[in-house]
Amino acid sequence: MLFSIDHLSISFGGIKAVRDCSFHIEEKGRIAGLIGPNGSGKTTLFNLVTGFLKPDTGRILFDDREITHLKPYQISRLGVGRTFQIVRLFPKLTTLQNLIVATQRGSMSEIIEKALDLLRFFELVDFKHTLVGNLGFGQQKLLEFAKVLIADPKLILLDEPVAGLNLAMVQKLTQYIRELHVKGHTFLIVEHNIHMIMDLCHKVVVLNQGEKIAEGTPEEIKNSRQVIEIYLGE
DSSP: OEEEEEEEEEETEEEEEEEEEEEEEOOSSOOOEEEEESSSSHHHHHHTTTSSOSSEEEEEETTEETTOOOHHHHHHHHEEEEEOSSOOTTTTHHHHHHHHHHSSSSHHHHHHHHHHHHHHHHHHHTTSSSSSSOOOOOHHHHHHHHHTTTTTOOOEEEETTTTOOOOHHHHHHHHHHHHHHHOOOOOEEEOOHHHHHHHHOSSEEETTTTEEEEEEEEHHHHHHHHHHHHHHHO
């Protein structure tokens, strides 16, 4: 089992943000989606997995090891990487420098070469000496994705990766995820773009008010009466 959440719960001031939530990703090279209305607990769950929050109950397992109470940097070193809804980059550093400072694995020459490879992959290499503050929003989204990849994560958590992007950029980022999946990367994706999730994912988990209400293949989720009634409002 690559990744497992087991009966996870957390409350804030009496409000149950995540309620007894359990699901797992069986093996490497899978793409799982996490969907639900605003306030359903998706980002809270990401913060629990990456150590920014600690659960009241339950446990999190990654690569046959419990990571529930580890610090964020420890979880990152074990191979869990994530993006954020709001990009977290250094605007006064160049595109290349932002990647270089994101990892300490390897010699400087190895890090630079890997950074350049990622910039080529995301079609950003022509901007390697451009200050990040001068990049477009979509380019910054791609750079944050690259920043996660440079640390060689075993599990990549993407928090609303296409939010605010135009259709062309959504299609481009979706294609990058497909290509990385073919190379063996594993993803857990939070996203409001349901068409993207249903098109990309092997499995989809649906949250509502912090509780898992459905889990299955995209086809099973599309046909779930509970999902249609609670999530789609039909």
